Amino acid sequence: MNQEEIHQLLKAGAEAWNKWRKNHPGAALNLDGFSLKNLDLDGIDFSAISMQGATVTGCSLKRANLISANFENSNLAKNDLTGAKLIAACLKKADLSECILNNASILTAGVRGARLDRVDFRGHDLGGLDLRDTSLIGCNLTHQNLAKTDLSNIDFTDANLENADLSYANLSGAKLTHARLFKTKMQGVQFRDANLEYVDFNKANLQGLDLTGVNLRNSDLREANLQNAHLANADITGAKLWRIQSHGWDISRIKCEYAYWDKSGRDKTSYRINEFERIYREAITIELKYPQRLTNLELATLPILLEHLQASQWGTILRLKSISDIAGGALVSIIVEETGKHNPSEVKQELEDEAARIQMAQLAVRNNTELQKELKEALAGVKDQYWPRFLELAAEHEREQIRNLTVVFMDLKGFTTWKGSEMSEKLALFRGLLKPILNKWQAGFPNMEGDSLRVTFRNATAGLSCACMMSRVLYGAGFEVRIGVELGEVAVVHNEVTEISDLEGTAVSMAARLESVASPGEVLATAKVRHYTDYKGIFNFKSRNVQLNKSIGNKNAGDIVECYSVELLRTDI
Numbered sequence: 001m002n003q004e005e006i007h008q009l010l011k012a013g014a015e016a017w018n019k020w021r022k023n024h025p026g027a028a029l030n031l032d033g034f035s036l037k038n039l040d041l042d043g044i045d046f047s048a049i050s051m052q053g054a055t056v057t058g059c060s061l062k063r064a065n066l067i068s069a070n071f072e073n074s075n076l077a078k079n080d081l082t083g084a085k086l087i088a089a090c091l092k093k094a095d096l097s098e099c100i101l102n103n104a105s106i107l108t109a110g111v112r113g114a115r116l117d118r119v120d121f122r123g124h125d126l127g128g129l130d131l132r133d134t135s136l137i138g139c140n141l142t143h144q145n146l147a148k149t150d151l152s153n154i155d156f157t158d159a160n161l162e163n164a165d166l167s168y169a170n171l172s173g174a175k176l177t178h179a180r181l182f183k184t185k186m187q188g189v190q191f192r193d194a195n196l197e198y199v200d201f202n203k204a205n206l207q208g209l210d211l212t213g214v215n216l217r218n219s220d221l222r223e224a225n226l227q228n229a230h231l232a233n234a235d236i237t238g239a240k241l242w243r244i245q246s247h248g249w250d251i252s253r254i255k256c257e258y259a260y261w262d263k264s265g266r267d268k269t270s271y272r273i274n275e276f277e278r279i280y281r282e283a284i285t286i287e288l289k290y291p292q293r294l295t296n297l298e299l300a301t302l303p304i305l306l307e308h309l310q311a312s313q314w315g316t317i318l319r320l321k322s323i324s325d326i327a328g329g330a331l332v333s334i335i336v337e338e339t340g341k342h343n344p345s346e347v348k349q350e351l352e353d354e355a356a357r358i359q360m361a362q363l364a365v366r367n368n369t370e371l372q373k374e375l376k377e378a379l380a381g382v383k384d385q386y387w388p389r390f391l392e393l394a395a396e397h398e399r400e401q402i403r404n405l406t407v408v409f410m411d412l413k414g415f416t417t418w419k420g421s422e423m424s425e426k427l428a429l430f431r432g433l434l435k436p437i438l439n440k441w442q443a444g445f446p447n448m449e450g451d452s453l454r455v456t457f458r459n460a461t462a463g464l465s466c467a468c469m470m471s472r473v474l475y476g477a478g479f480e481v482r483i484g485v486e487l488g489e490v491a492v493v494h495n496e497v498t499e500i501s502d503l504e505g506t507a508v509s510m511a512a513r514l515e516s517v518a519s520p521g522e523v524l525a526t527a528k529v530r531h532y533t534d535y536k537g538i539f540n541f542k543s544r545n546v547q548l549n550k551s552i553g554n555k556n557a558g559d560i561v562e563c564y565s566v567e568l569l570r571t572d573i
Contacts, residue, residue, distance in 0.1 A: 003034065010036060014044035014064075021045050047085075077115075147185075207245075222265070232345075236276075240265040243537045243569070251281050252345035261530075267543060269531065277344050279532070284336035284348045285321065288359050291329045297375050298362050299323075305358050306334065312354050313347055315340020405444070405456040405490045406463030406529065407503065409511035410470065412451035413480040413520050426479075433473055441466035445492060445503055454503055454511075460487055460532040464539060467523045468568030475521050484514025485525040485566075487532060509552050514563060517546045523566045530564050540567040 006029075009017055021027070031051045038058040047067040054074045063083040070090045077097045086106045097117040101124065112130045117137040127145050135155040142160055147167040156176045161184050168188035175195040186206065193213040200220045208228045216231075218238040228248040235255040242263045256276035258268050271279075286309075290298065306318050317338035324331050334355070339347045365371055412430065434453070438446055441462045443455045457463030467483045474481050488507030514524040525533075530541055541564040551557045 003031075006031065006034075007036075010039065010041070010044075014041050017041075018043070018045045220265070222263070243540075245537050246280065248282065251277050253277070253343060254281075262541060262543070267541075274339075274341065274343050278339050281344055284339070284344060284351075286318075286334040286336065286348070286351050286355050288332040288334070288355055289326070289329060290332065290359075290363070293325070294323065294330045294332070295366065297365060297372060297379075300375075300379055301362060302332065305355070305362070308358060309334075309351055309355055313340070313342060313351060315342065316347060316351070318351075403456075403490055403492060404488065405458060405507070406460045406485065406487045407490060407505075407507045407511040408443075408453075408455050408457070408463055408467045408470075409484045409486075409508070409515045410453040410455075410467070411482050411515050413482065429477065430474070430479060433477055433479075434470060437466060437469050437473060440469075447502060454508065456490060456503065460529050461538070463487075464523070464525060464529060464533055464566060465568065467525075468539070468566060471521060471523050472568060480520040482515045482518035482520060483523040484511040484516070484518060485523065485529050486510040486514065487526070487529045506553055513548055513550060513552055513561075514546070516549050524563050525566050526561075526563050530566075538569060540569055541565075542567070 009020060029049045031049055031054055033053045034051055035055040036057075036059055037055070040060045041064060042060050042062040043064060044061065045065045046069050047065045048069060050070045051074055052070055052072045054071065056071075056079060057075055057077050058079065060080045061084055062080055064081065064085070066081075066084055066086050066089050068088045068090075069086075071094045072090050072092045074091075074094045076091075076099065077095050078099065079096075080100045081104045082100055082102045084101075084104045086104060086109045088108045088110075089106075090110045091114045092110050093113040094111075095115040096119065097115050099116075099119055101119055101121070103123070106124065107128065109129065111134055113133040115135040116139060117135055118139060119136075120140040121144065122140055122142060125145070126141075127147070127149055130150070131146075131154055132150055133153045136159050137155055138158040139156075140160050141156075141164055142162045144161070144164045146169050147165045148169060149166075150170045151166075151174055152170050153173040154171070154175070156174060156179045158178045159176070160180045162180050162182045163184065165185045166189050167185050168190075170190045171194050172190055172192045173194060174191075176199055177195055177197045179196075179199055181199060181201065181204065184204075186204065186209065189209055191209060191211045191214050194211075195215045196211075196219055197215050197217045198219060199216070201224045202220050203223045204221075205225045206229050207225045209230070211229055211231045211234055213233040214231070214235075216234055216236045216239055219236070220240045221236075221244055222240050222242040223244065225245045226249050227245050228250075229246075230250045231254055232250050232252040233254070234251075236259060237255060237257040238259065239256075240260045242261055242265070254277050256271050258270040259276070260267060261269055302320060306320060310316050310318050315338070316336060319335045319337050321333040321335045322331075324333075336344075336347065336351065365375070431448070438455060441457060443457060443466060446453065446455045448454075455466075457466065464485055467485050471481055471483055486507045488505065488510070490503050490505040490507050493502050493504055510526065514526070518524045524544065524546070525541075533539065544563055544565050545560050546563055548555055548557055548559050548561055555561065
């Protein structure tokens with residue numbers, strides 16, 4: 001039977017076709033490249049037929065028998081396959097877009113590389129299919145159990161995966177742009193190099209997931225758990241990051257041109273190249289293991305080692321974190337506090353390599369008695385020459401120092417109305433409440449005059465946490481305070497009258513200006529403080545525009561200054 005005769009027979013309907021097949025059980029049917037459009041073929045028997053590269057579109061194939069049929073590379077779009085049997089059918093690279101598969105049986109069908117766009121898969125179990133490289137754009141996959149399934153390179157764009165189980169699935173290279181993942185189980189999912197642009201991960205648990213190289217541009221990560229997640233080489237430009245949990249995350253070489261840290265996702269914060277990683281990555285630590293304990297000469301030469309490492313990577317700032325005993329020797333830990341304009345991940349590797357090289361030179365001194373003797377004599381000479389001068393300077397070490405600090409300025413409301421013993425009692429309580437809070441966050445240079453307090457912090461997060469806690473505790477005790485917070489250069493000067501250290505500088509003045517315009521019980525912080533605060537999940541920042549009461553720097557009285565009203569969200573810090 002030629003193709004024209006076959007076509008006429010098919011147009012006659014499924015009953016005529018099935019009768020002919022029954023009467024010719026041994027007939028080999030090859031319909032490769034065949035074209036059928038808009039026909040009623042309900043109940044037709046296409047089992048074991050080869051229809052590679054065929055076009056069968058817009059047809060009604062309800063209850064059709066397609067068992068073991070070969071439809072590889074065929075166009076089967078927009079067919080009604082309700083109740084059809086597709087068991088063991090070859091659908092590789094076939095296009096079944098917009099097909100109706102209600103109650104159809106697709107067990108063991110080969111669908112790798114197929115297009116299944118906008119198909120409703122409710123009621124189907126896709127867990128046993130090889131779905132790699134398939135296109136599932138706009139599909140309804142709610143409640144699907146795809147745990148431990150290889151879903152690499154799948155296109156899930158606009159797909160509905162709500163309440164689906166993707167636990168430990170491999171989604172490497174998959175595309176999930178605009179996919180809906182509400183209440184989707186994602187424990188252990190492999191997302192490496194996937195496209196997750198515009199995905200809503202609000203409150204999602206992404207803890208420990210492999211998100212290496214993923215595209216998370218414009219995604220919603222508000223209140224998401226990203227603890228210990230691997231985001232190396234990922235792109236999170238435009239992501240909403242309010243109250244994320246990020247402890248232990250890996251953001252090596254992460255890309256972020258701008259992000260949104262506010263609850264509404266409208267307050268844009270821009271970042272220069274590598275700046276996001278420098279600000280928010282976990283501290284880089286360089287570790288050097290020494291056999292046996294460190295010798296005095298090795299201890300003495302550690303500052304030289306640090307200076308050399310800083311010089312090898314211009315712009316880096318290193319700090320000796322700790323020296324501890326370990327089994328078989330000692331461990332020296334060095335913190336990289338600033339990476340300059342370098343890529344932090346590259347800096348870590350290069351510093352580790354250089355530190356190992358210099359350490360070998362240190363250890364070689366253990367077997368060089370002549371060099372040991374020269375070093376000891378040189379160090380003794382330094383001590384004899386400079387130690388007396390160091391002792392002289394010790395008493396003056398706080399005079400006229402310039403430091404980059406976070407300044408907290410606080411004023412107590414209603415102080416002037418207190419009288420006699422009431423003032424003494426209230427001030428005693430007030431100061432008693434402040435002391436443990438200031439100690440907890442290691443406040444520096446506290447200076448209290450009557451009802452006002454000036455205090456500094458080396459870390460913006462610590463300063464803001466302390467300010468919010470002071471406001472909260474004092475409010476609970478019946479005190480109303482106004483607090484301003486700024487970050488910048490502060491001069492530590494010696495007050496000849498009080499004989500204690502005092503603070504001067506624009507940062508101090510700006511903190512005072514903000515305090516004066518704050519509402520009772522409010523903590524106001526500048527944009528600079530917000531930017532340098534590791535506030536993920538700790539603070540809520542509400543944008544405010546305030547009018548200066550007094551001039552400061554290049555700003556005049558009456559000018560509008562953008563700042564933030566800050567609320568402490570956690571008390572366990």
